Amino acid sequence: MKKCILIFTLCLTGQLNAAIIHDFVGPYKASNWEFWPPDGFNALTATHFYTSKHAIGFDVINTNTFDSNNPTVGWFGGLATFSTVAKGSGIASFDIIAGHIMSPAGTSGDSNISIMAFAGDISTGSNIQLICSSVDFGCGTIPVDPIEIPISTGEEFGLMFLIGNMAPGFVLGVELRNFSAPVSIAVSEPHILSLIVVSLMLLASFGNFRIKINL
Numbered sequence: 001m002k003k004c005i006l007i008f009t010l011c012l013t014g015q016l017n018a019a020i021i022h023d024f025v026g027p028y029k030a031s032n033w034e035f036w037p038p039d040g041f042n043a044l045t046a047t048h049f050y051t052s053k054h055a056i057g058f059d060v061i062n063t064n065t066f067d068s069n070n071p072t073v074g075w076f077g078g079l080a081t082f083s084t085v086a087k088g089s090g091i092a093s094f095d096i097i098a099g100h101i102m103s104p105a106g107t108s109g110d111s112n113i114s115i116m117a118f119a120g121d122i123s124t125g126s127n128i129q130l131i132c133s134s135v136d137f138g139c140g141t142i143p144v145d146p147i148e149i150p151i152s153t154g155e156e157f158g159l160m161f162l163i164g165n166m167a168p169g170f171v172l173g174v175e176l177r178n179f180s181a182p183v184s185i186a187v188s189e190p191h192i193l194s195l196i197v198v199s200l201m202l203l204a205s206f207g208n209f210r211i212k213i214n215l
Contacts (some may be wrong), residue, residue: 019088022180023053027087030056033158036081043076044166057175058082059101060161064168066104074168079122082174083158086119086151088182095146095178096159098135102171112164113172115139117149119157128160135172146178153184 024030030051035058039045048059064074086092098115115132122128129149132139151157159174166172 019183019185021183025053033084055177060172062166062168062170066168076166077163080161083156086155088184089152090182091148092151092181093146093148094176097175101173103167104169111166111170114162116160117147118160119149119151120155
């Protein structure tokens with residue numbers, strides 16, 4: 001019986017530490033995601049957000065104004081991220097749809113933007129996956145396999161936009177769907193403790209033994 005209790009306890013502990021959250025809820029709700037750089041940092045901004053438990057969508061815009069008399073001015077190049085903090089260790093999974101929504105006449109096809117999934121320190125490049133090498137004509141993971149990337153508790157993860165050239169006025173539409181990620185559950189949660197107590201009582205009913213608690 002003691003062996004049964006030990007095995008049961010190990011299994012239960014594994015379940016407690018390996019929960020998966022589906023959709024943008026709880027610690028992964030939309031308000032816990034952040035676009036960087038912040039507004040006003042440079043010409044790049046994220047706007048037109050729409051969120052639900054099932055999806056997050058937004059537009060990435062080069063706010064510079066296109067000047068047809070000086071068409072080489074106002075282009076943007078740099079790095080941007082849309083990310084959150086991992087609340088557990090395991091695999092984060094999601095689908096993405098992205099594409100060119102609008103650009104000034106005469107600049108279509110000239111912008112160079114790649115989208116990647118990342119986790120941890122971007123500077124090391126150790127956990128980065130290329131999603132789209134060019135989004136000018138659109139890209140996505142639906143209906144093919146979703147993006148899956150390993151994450152660890154406390155590290156940043158999400159999307160990285162590597163922008164070689166972005167025309168002034170260019171609008172990139174992005175949507176995330178079918179999200180899931182691990183979350184660590186504290187053993188001290190009341191319903192978890194209740195589950196443990198009830199389970200031990202049930203196990204005790206199958207054998208004549210005592211559980212001694214030293215306080």
